[in-house]
Amino acid sequence: MTAITWQSVQAEALRRIRSREWPPGGQIPHEADLAEELGCARATVNRALRDLAEAGLLERRRKAGTRVPLNPVRKATLDIPIIRQDVESRGQSYGYRLLARKTAPPPTDIAARLRLPSDARMIHILALHLANDTPFCLEDRWVNPVAVPEMAQADLSTISANEWLVQNAAFSAGDFAFGAIAAPRAIAEHLGCPENAPLFTVDRTTWAAALPITSVRLCYAPGHQMTAEI
């Protein structure tokens, strides 16, 4: 009979943080004391508090102990599915059109972001993702063929570069930037929206260790929202 779980310890810790029994900025008892008080092993307390620290609700440092941060930096978790799954999980039918694919030197900002020379040969892909046959998202992607040589043979008319890369490229790290732009003429035409319409954009760069794989900008149709939970 083990009534005390690490979740119950975590719930009790949360309660104390919220009730200010453990005030913001203040130190909390150390693991051994809590374990004794709650009647469980230190490992159980450790698991509970470590988890809270990862969520930004506690700050822990060796020897210094554990404290409740004054201004907690909360962490939200964002799910990044492939676009097809994103559309399908909304209960809509997914469609895809490859608009262009060619080898060319990248624009300077892309080259700089990937730390490649601006005369490097890269694959440029332009594709449209559809939901219920209406434009959902425009994918403007540059791929480093050195990182994924197999891509030259890939048939990107049936599977999107987005999906192909998730399945075939071994990426280790990446960064995202979310923002908004006014739709330029060319993009507005593809998305079927007015020129200068406000578009939600996601810029994404991925790496395999130090080797740059791809940099992509996704322009979503007007009104699109991306959601996260905390």
Next chain:
Amino acid sequence: MTAITWQSVQAEALRRIRSREWPPGGQIPHEADLAEELGCARATVNRALRDLAEAGLLERRRKAGTRVPLNPVRKATLDIPIIRQDVESRGQSYGYRLLARKTAPPPTDIAARLRLPSDARMIHILALHLANDTPFCLEDRWVNPVAVPEMAQADLSTISANEWLVQNAAFSAGDFAFGAIAAPRAIAEHLGCPENAPLFTVDRTTWAAALPITSVRLCYAPGHQMTAEI
């Protein structure tokens, strides 16, 4: 001498996933086997694999075992600091102006989102956050006074509602939505940007258990980007 850490086990697992030694869609050896093979305790393997599963790189189910997902839904972690810290961490000076504060019934969409009757009395706050004395972000917030009665006495001219709530409201859950809008006249004037400029927006609703606390829309000045890493 304990050379094997859960991090090293995790690194080895990652290597096998990336090298396709453990192919997408395939099952991997169970914990006991891996522990024996790598020469460590099962708990160590468990910690390593559990972490990878949380990041979306593995799928684990009791009895069914652990497998490499075909289309991994990667999880990105977003830091949500208070706006002042966001500005200051960019090396800019933070400024703040309370534009309006009054009690009023909420618009229907806000009421619906918070599951409150549309004739509820709520506190409406409009405030401008500045970076280096130029507009950074416009905060349009509705607060449920039932959830935070102390807010009636709060001096929101020196501390933003954003910061006050983080320090004083015991929130337990929340959701975010990121999007883009064309700046309406009123917002454009506050942000000092052209009307219809594309603005990055964050809509955020927070709860204390079942009790709605606040719903806020942050409109960032044109060009602003929010970043995340994976």
Next chain:
DNA sequence: TGGATTATTATGTACATACATATTAAACCT
């Protein structure tokens, strides 16, 4: 055969113990 019941099995968790590691506080020496 089919539906319910019962093993079986892989992950999930708890615990006691031991040691590692980072950091602070104390002691020390010049």
Next chain:
DNA sequence: AGGTTTAATATGTATGTACATAATAATCCA
């Protein structure tokens, strides 16, 4: 007093064991 060394301490992690739990596979029975 000030800088350096040393001790003390809280968290971090590894281990072996034991049992819990969920889900599948096997079995049984009508």
